[in-house]
Ligand code: GLA
């Protein structure tokens with residue numbers, strides 16, 4: 025979709041010329057060309073500039089920027105500016121201001137600060153989007169719409185409370201059904217009228233952000249706030265779409281950001297875009313998982329890397345510089361996992377306010393003779409050299425990991441069994457094990473069609489939604505391999521326990537039932553003792569966090585607990601079901617175990633790494649027609665040796681032919697082009 029307009033990996037980023045004078049703009053244009061920039065995201069925070077009061081709009085400044093960019097043939101990703109409301113609006117219409125978790129009405133300040141249910145915000149944000157669409161619909165450089173910015177945060181104001189009741193009425197129909205879904209007989213919470221329901225925050229049911237007396241209301245409030253912000257997005261989307269149906273629309277997401285159900289949002293986005301800000305100690309596999317998750321939001325469609333810093337952030341506690349080569353390496357990591365753009369925040373460092381120490385293509389020195397600029401310009405040239413290769417290519421993975429935001433909310437709102445249980449960490453453990461085996465993985469929603477996969481892993485699938493168990497049964501019966509873990513199959517979509525033994529609806533396919541769940545203290549472990557016949561998986565592996573005490577029904581026991589009063593009871597089981605098999609991992613194992621376990625399982629299933637590479641070298645593949653692009657990313661500071669196979673392959677960044685053992689320098693990247701014969 026992007027490639028129809030410009031068939032290459034788009035290169036550019038956020039640009040805020042409204043903070044600068046004309047002379048600076050001219051310098052920017054000169055330097056953008058030097059750096060190979062071909063797209064600028066503009067107008068992200070310009071609402072106050074374009075609308076000085078209720079009735080006065082002025083877009084002349086924006087016309088000038090758009091036209092100036094056009095002269096340089098730089099495409100525009102045009103934001104709608106609704107990520108921060110103007111001060112005059114907050115003063116005149118306080119309904120745009122949020123009320124926080126502590127019940128305090130906010131004053132003007134910050135950004136991403138509008139109440140999503142504010143009639144004023146909705147009215148003026150949609151009006152602004154519509155005006156921008158009308159004004160620029162025929163502009164030759166208009167290439168993508170960027171609605172608002174990094175939607176997030178919840179509001180607890182009176183208008184949200186009222187809308188919450190409306191939302192609940194739609195969801196439940198009757199107050200009786202709501203009482204049942206929330207199990208309000210507990211602690212005498214029965215509601216008789218809708219207006220008895222209040223928002224769950226520190227003044228009512230919650231504390232510490234994630235602790236609640238009533239999972240039902242807290243879970244629904246997260247759904248409702250995610251939907252409310254989504255509605256703001258959708259209203260702008262409609263306003264833009266009706267005028268410029270051919271221009272792709274996005275909003276920039278944030279990877280594993282907790283507050284919004286991105287799978288639901290993705291249904292209303294033409295293209296996914298996201299902002300990647302790992303810190304120096306973020307595991308490479310976590311970044312790679314985040315990219316895969318963003319790609320998975322639209323079932324594998326290429327996405328936009330909307331933001332990353334060229335060098336450092338300002339908002340982390342310790343904002344380390346990206347070491348030489350790292351910006352390039354991480355840019356290709358995004359591309360390797362499905363990005364068709366490489367974009368920065370920001371193209372020029374601002375002179376004041378909190379982001380003045382945030383990295384930029386053009387730093388405070390103001391010229392091109394900086395390390396960061398040179399690295400960016402080199403990458404710009406490389407991306408130009410790649411031309412239309414890679415763009416629009418897809419991943420073709422046979423392994424998938426399920427991720428679900430509602431499940432995550434429910435797990436993390438759960439009072440007991442353990443505060444140590446972190447959904448994203450458990451998902452990442454499984455992802456990391458496949459990553460270390462260089463097995464490509466799709467991150468998929470629980471709604472995704474499973475027939476393309478041979479292996480589906482659903483870590484901590486605590487909440488089982490209607491139809492999910494049947495879907496897993498069909499997948500396994502047809503020959504698929506399914507893995508789930510402790511604390512799965514426990515509740516339905518309302519967080520009500522499925523009675524009769526855990527893992528509830530998943531019990532049949534797994535062939536086990538869990539009687540009790542033990543929570544281990546930090547530093548406390550049990551062991552998984554492998555039974556005979558587990559090949560090189562022989563031995564003993566520590567496990568912790570939670571230990572489900574299970575009984576094998578139809579499942580075969582592969583490992584038992586090594587200690588405590590449940591020593592000798594199953595901790596790892598496999599159930600043959602139809603043509604396939606379903607594994608239950610009853611505790612959280614150390615990563616060594618998962619790496620070998622999944623390595624063996626994939627080998628048995630014929631799922632192989634695209635090539636052999638040592639630790640710290642990431643391998644990822646994108647495929648277009650009969651051409652496959654193998655990305656080799658050396659995250660190590662030292663050189664490494666990979667095995668490129670017997671047939672000579674072209675390395676796209678250097679043009680040289682490689683085969684057999686190949687040395688890759690520290691933090692270097694190779695893209696090997698493999699054309700399938702026949
Ligand atoms: C986010 C925002 C940008 C900027 C960067 C800084 O991604 O979208 O406006 O604040 O963070 O890292």
Ligand code: ZN
Pocket residue numbers: 122123139140141142179180181182183184185
């Ligand atoms: Zn509100």
